[in-house]
Amino acid sequence: MSYIVVSDVHLGSKLCNFDEFCSFLEWILDLKGSPKKVPLKDGAVEIRSPERIILLGDILELWDPEDGDRDNVVKQCLRPLSLLSDLGCDKVYVMGNHDNAVSSYEQKIDYETLRNGTKLDIWNRHYPDEMAGMRIGDRSYYFLHGHQFDKAQSILAKVSKILGETWDPLNWFNSQYNTSVTKNHWKLMGILWAALFVGWFIKQDLVASSYFLYTVPAALLFGLFLFSSLPAVVTKSQRRIYDIKKPKDKTARQIIEEKFYQEQKDTITADVVVFGHTHFASSYQGEAGKKKLFINSGSWVGEDEEIDGKMRYSNTFIYIDEAGAHILRWKGGVVEPLESH
């Protein structure tokens, strides 16, 4: 039994390491029939063709695609999705916050059997259903994207629960932005809106004396121009809004110790929790015998970077087999070990 876990590829985003991710998928395809040995600090691990690949959220960038344009997601996902469907293993897709829109397909396709007989299975919140997780070797594993540990995200989750549907204002603005009129003419629409606003202000007397002639059409145009420009302004500036509160680039240790993760609310009973979201491949183990092991799968965006004296590597993945879990790094066709547990 072996699993490969990847998260936070953000296909369609400006920072996505698209070429590296595609060559990594080709490398997984090549594992069939020829396992690869990766030397560790202590011995080596043989990486076999996985029985299951877990796409642990934010695989697609539907919130903040390059230039705010979702066409860029379509362009960047064709090749990876074709490579993925060629893999001779089942695919589990757990939703993240940036590709949450895919969760609406959960009921529609639940799972899809691909041409090579493997399954694509979509999971809305976590995998598997049971809090006790999934047994691999002598440990149980539980997989979730990790925005559940994010304070800012919990506000969205609370409102969504009350409404009974996903409430996601940034996503709403991005959806509005991705209509052709707004995408192509939002600046002009903004200027027309401002001109109408100023015109109405200057000519108030005229508007009042011929109410129906001017006000009703003007109000309709006012709304049209506003709704065709405002979503662009929000979409173009949302990265800055979001970055203020995001626990981005935090290590697994910071997530647990800085109370992004609330232990008293944790109902997971699995031995190991695998998550992504913060783009920092790392791990955290509480006191022996008491606490579970947390492993972060990192990301496929941006460059390697030193943060607070610790290296944050891009292009990382987790390999799990009966003997344990390894955080590995894809570096120009070579797999390097980061941590083993």
Ligand SMILES: [Mn+2]
């Ligand atoms: Mn995320």
